[in-house]
Amino acid sequence: MYGLVMKIHCTHCDQRIEADDSLAGKTVDCPACSKPFKAVPVIEHEPPQSPATWEVENAKLMSNYGEGERAIHITLAVIVILFGLTVLLGAKSAIHEILAGICLLIAAVLFSGCAVAKSVHLLRKDLEKRSLDSE
Numbered sequence: 316m317y318g319l320v321m322k323i324h325c326t327h328c329d330q331r332i333e334a335d336d337s338l339a340g341k342t343v344d345c346p347a348c349s350k351p352f353k354a355v356p357v358i359e360h361e362p363p364q365s366p367a368t369w370e371v372e373n374a375k376l377m378s379n380y381g382e383g384e385r386a387i388h389i390t391l392a393v394i395v396i397l398f399g400l401t402v403l404l405g406a407k408s409a410i411h412e413i414l415a416g417i418c419l420l421i422a423a424v425l426f427s428g429c430a431v432a433k434s435v436h437l438l439r440k441d442l443e444k445r446s447l448d449s450e
Contacts, residue, residue, distance in 0.1 A: 320333050320334070320336065321334060321335075321336045321354075321356040321357075322334075322356065322357045323338075323354045323356060323357060324357055325345035325347065325348060325350070325352050326353075327345060327348050327352060328345060328348040328350070330345055330348065332345070332346065332347075334354055336356070339355070339356055340353065340355070341353070341354055342354070389426070392422040392425035392426050393422075395418045395419075395421050395422040395425065396419065399414075399415040399416075399418025399419045399422065402414050402415040
């Protein structure tokens with residue numbers, strides 16, 4: 316039975332080799348230089364993204380949030396506010412006041428989501444403009 320494949324490299328000639336993971340920690344001969352070395356799996360890391368790269372990628376993901384979604388969020392927020400105020404004005408118990416507070420909190424989240432999406436959309440446009448200007 317074959318195990319998983321791991322990547323190792325020769326400590327003598329730096330040759331990159333794929334080997335069965337059952338060889339991990341064992342001494343093997345390099346197929347390129349024939350010298351023995353200990354098979355230690357090589358862990359390959361992606362280079363970290365710069366903040367500018369992250370901002371561009373995040374802006375691209377958020378750019379699909381268009382005017383239609385913003386209008387829906389604002390409409391929902393207004394409905395939730397009106398419902399919350401109706402409950403608050405007719406509050407006969409503490410549970411009604413809590414429900415009204417939750418409604419107002421939901422409305423605040425909806426409004427802040429609209430603001431964040433708009434900011435990201437503007438950031439994306441600005442980054443695109445800068446990249447076009449630099450070319």
